[in-house]
Amino acid sequence: MNKAMKGKNLCGKTRQVDNPYEVWVNERAGWTWRVLKKWQADDKKPCGRWFCAVKSPMTHGSYDMGDEYVRNIKENARKLSDEEKIKNVASEKW
Numbered sequence: 001m002n003k004a005m006k007g008k009n010l011c012g013k014t015r016q017v018d019n020p021y022e023v024w025v026n027e028r029a030g031w032t033w034r035v036l037k038k039w040q041a042d043d044k045k046p047c048g049r050w051f052c053a054v055k056s057p058m059t060h061g062s063y064d065m066g067d068e069y070v071r072n073i074k075e076n077a078r079k080l081s082d083e084e085k086i087k088n089v090a091s092e093k094w
Contacts, residue, residue, distance in 0.1 A: 011038035017053045023085045024077040031056045
């Protein structure tokens with residue numbers, strides 16, 4: 001497949017932590033993934049990666065940033081709706 005036939009990656013530019021493309025959460029475990037960049041347009045690739053800011057009980061209220069496999073996030077979290085995302089981002093003090 002040539003490049004012209006592939007879908008354009010609309011999430012290919014890195015965003016700031018307070019303006020993520022998507023927010024995924026696992027409330028029970030206390031984890032939040034803020035998707036800051038997607039390395040590919042197709043999230044269904046077996047080894048697809050996202051660049052994320054991740055908050056967990058081990059980060060003591062701050063975010064660790066790095067690449068995460070898409071399947072790990074999708075298997076362990078739920079994606080927030082746009083309305084929930086806005087509330088989640090707005091609830092943090094910068």
